[in-house]
Structure formats: structure tokens, C-alpha cells
Amino acid sequence: MSDIDQLSTEDEAFLRPYLPDDDAISKKERPFVTLTYACSLDGMISLSPGVRTTLSGPETKSMTHYLRAHHEAILVGVGTAIADDPSLNCRYSRSSSCPPQGLRPVVLDPTMRWDVAGSKATALASEGKGKAPWVVHATSVLDQNPEVAEQAKRLFVGTDGLCDEHSGDRTASISRLEWRSILKALYQKGIRSIMIEGGATVINDLLLQPELVDSVVVTIAPTWLGEGGVTVTPAQQTRDGVRVNAARLKETSWRQFGQDAVLCGRLE
Numbered sequence: 001m002s003d004i005d006q007l008s009t010e011d012e013a014f015l016r017p018y019l020p021d022d023d024a025i026s027k028k029e030r031p032f033v034t035l036t037y038a039c040s041l042d043g044m045i046s047l048s049p050g051v052r053t054t055l056s057g058p059e060t061k062s063m064t065h066y067l068r069a070h071h072e073a074i075l076v077g078v079g080t081a082i083a084d085d086p087s088l089n090c091r092y093s094r095s096s097s098c099p100p101q102g103l104r105p106v107v108l109d110p111t112m113r114w115d116v117a118g119s120k121a122t123a124l125a126s127e128g129k130g131k132a133p134w135v136v137h138a139t140s141v142l143d144q145n146p147e148v149a150e151q152a153k154r155l156f157v158g159t160d161g162l163c164d165e166h167s168g169d170r171t172a173s174i175s176r177l178e179w180r181s182i183l184k185a186l187y188q189k190g191i192r193s194i195m196i197e198g199g200a201t202v203i204n205d206l207l208l209q210p211e212l213v214d215s216v217v218v219t220i221a222p223t224w225l226g227e228g229g230v231t232v233t234p235a236q237q238t239r240d241g242v243r244v245n246a247a248r249l250k251e252t253s254w255r256q257f258g259q260d261a262v263l264c265g266r267l268e
Ligand SMILES: NC(=O)c1ccc[n+]([C@@H]2O[C@H](COP(=O)([O-])OP(=O)(O)OC[C@H]3O[C@@H](n4cnc5c(N)ncnc54)[C@H](O)[C@@H]3O)[C@@H](O)[C@H]2O)c1
Pocket: 036, 037, 038, 039, 044, 045, 046, 048, 049, 050, 051, 052, 053, 055, 076, 077, 078, 079, 080, 081, 083, 084, 108, 109, 110, 111, 174, 175, 176, 177, 178, 179, 197, 198, 199, 200, 201, 202, 203, 205, 230
């Protein structure tokens, strides 16, 4: 039995303006990007680095799966893949909402830290409850691990999108890929919409790149996690030597889901 309930028509109407939109996708050489996460009232997403922390209540969990149902892929950083061992599938029950081929899990793991074979996402895929994950690596890992090119479901990203492992682009940094290039690579693989669920490193980076993010959906749980947690706080920004806001949302809407608040918007 699924742990995910259906949303009301009012909930669906609230989210609709922020869902992937075919017109927006056709104008860009990248997927529609929805950045989404759950945080506490002190802006934290987990109790400490590497600790899975449930913030969403049942209603916002259902909302997250409803959003997954409207995207072709879901991406997390390797820190989240290791800490949470997430399912990364779509368990929203209204089958007509789900993309016909299901949701593609993508893990950003430039230096190959994730145990793909031992992951829950891979196990679910083998049971037919999700698609097999794709793992994004920096092209340069091939220099250190030439044998990985033989393994399936690995995408190599260089400085300008997808890289053929034999093409020789080794110029991308091993630990810091450009988001434009990652998104272009996924688009080249046919992904037209992607939900990016964290963790902190990924969210903090993308909040500073409004040109690459189409919608932001934040669940705010009515709790404070306390000092020492993992915060969403993008790097400090200055203009002409003066501190300015790091990021800000426009076109915002709020709605209550159970005990949580959900804030949607677009980055300015
Ligand atoms: N509450 C939530 O919504 C939520 C969501 C996701 C994760 N989390 C929590 O966040 C924590 C994990 O956060 P984190 O910051 O440690 O990990 P993360 O998931 O952001 O992964 C970070 C890693 O991803 C890779 N990466 C990120 N950006 C990259 C780039 N531009 N190029 C190449 N590689 C890149 C790097 O290897 C980096 O070390 C965990 O505790 C997890 O439970 C909470």
C-alpha cells in the first residue's frame, strides 16, 4: 500500500503555475528545473551533515510525490544519496499524472562515492518500482578509473554538456561541474523536466543561478532543529563592494498542507 495520498483539487490548483511548462522547455537547451526542499523554521534541512531528518509531514510528502509525478527526472547530490539512501521514485497513485515511463533518478557524484549497486533506488528499479538511476560523473574521473567507461548508466559531463568517454574532453574540474553543463547533458539524454531535491550544497549553488531554475517549492515545517544543523544559506553576495541579498523569490504563493507551509516562487 502506498504511503502517498492524493492531493485535493485546490492543492493541485495552487501548484499548477509552478509545474513544468512545454513552452518554457522548448525555448531553452536544458530541462525545466524545479528546485525543492523541506526546511525548519531556522532554515535547516537536516540535524547534522549526513543525517536523514524527516521534516515533511504526510501531506507535504504527498505533495513532493505529486511534483515528482510531473517531472521526467529527479536529481540529488551524492551527499544526500549516501545520507538518505532515498527511493527517488514516484509513488503518487494517480497514474494519469505520472510520466508514462516513470521518473529517472539522477545522482550527481563526480568522484564516484555512491554505492550504486547497493542503493535502495537500484533495488526498487530491479523490482519494477522505479527506473534505474543515472550517475553523473566528471569526465576527468576516467583518467583515474578508465574501467568505469564500461559500466552502464553513467553520464560523463565535460565543460559543455554530455561527453563521450572516448572524446577526450578532460578539462572539467573533477569536483565542481557547471550546472549549465550538467543540465545540458541531461537534456541531450532526453530529459525535459527535472526536480532537484538537494542537499545543501546543491541547493545553495542553484539559488545563486536564477537563469537555470524555473520554479522553487519550499516546505517549511513548524520546528526548529537547533545549532549544528545543515542550513540552506547561499554564499554571501556583494555588489560594488556592498553586501546584497544572496537570492530572493518573486511571484510567490503560500498554502498550508497539514501542519506545514508550502512556499512556491521563482528566483529573481
Ligand atoms: N530536507 C530536505 O529537503 C533535504 C533534501 C536533501 C538532502 N537533505 C539533507 O542534506 C544533507 C546532504 O547535503 P550535502 O550538502 O552534504 O550533500 P549534497 O546532496 O548537496 O551533495 C553534495 C555533493 O554533491 C556533489 N556536487 C554538488 N554540486 C556539484 C557540482 N556543481 N559539481 C559536481 N559535484 C557536485 C559533490 O560531490 C558534493 O560533495 C543530508 O543530511 C540530507 O539528509 C535534506
